[in-house]
Amino acid sequence: MTAALATHATIILVRFDEPTGVGPIDASSIPGVRFLDVGADVRAASIDPRSTLAYTLVIYGLHDSEASARELIERRHDVAPWLSEAKETCSLALRPFRHFGEANFLGPAGPVLAVENAEHDRQSPLVIVTSAGWDSAEGEALERIIRFSEHVSAVRISMGGAAGLLAQHSFGFAGGLATDGITVTFWRDVASAMAFAYGPGLHRSQVKVQREELYGDRTSFTRFAVLHSEGTWNGAPFGGWH
DSSP states (O other): OOTTSBOEEEEEEEEEEEEEEOOOOOOTTSTTEEEEEEEEOTTTTTOOTTOOEEEEEEEEEEESSHHHHHHHHHTHHHHOGGGGGOSEEEEEEEEEEEEEEOBSTTSSSBOOBOOSOOOOOTTSOEEEEEEEEOSOOSTHHHHHHHHHHHHHHHHHHHGGGOTTEEEEEEEEETTGGGSOEEEEEEESSHHHHHHHHHSSSHHHHHHHHHHHHOOSSEEEEEEEEEEEEEEOBTTBOTTSOO
């Protein structure tokens, strides 16, 4: 394992009745937190992408141990007191079982997660996090960002009938390009995720376009197993979403 990389992650999904701005977070008292930020799903809220207002927010974290990830979930209301105002939350401690690509969550762009255990029960639900980032938003780079955003929106629409898809969200973080944005999808099992990703349809063609035209300066892809979950999403515990 490369010591500089994180080994676990956390995702806290947060839903409000009205568009809400990202709130403050403070995880300084929790050992092993390598990265923690709040993102907004502005596309689903039909709000200017430069805004941090949305109905759905995420607190995304990277950790150097399972213990750190579990402690953040346990103490989430200390880290983000505004969670108590949410209509619904779901908190997940995650272990990566596949990771490739680069993101800037830990500093200069590069791999961010070390896969210590590549095993995963193929019948169990999983979380997939992809990221995309750019070093500039000027000239030709801005055109690539716009094209990439359009394609992400199209793929999200096409996912509506995907078998085994439990939930999907795209999040941008405050500060524009300072932190790479992420798309988070939740799947019933590996077979469902792979059927959508590699089967006929828009997603497979868009992956090919991205590889050929390099819309993003960097991208990453991670599959996560869920170690622990608390709360509900869409009215059900993780794995029972619809």
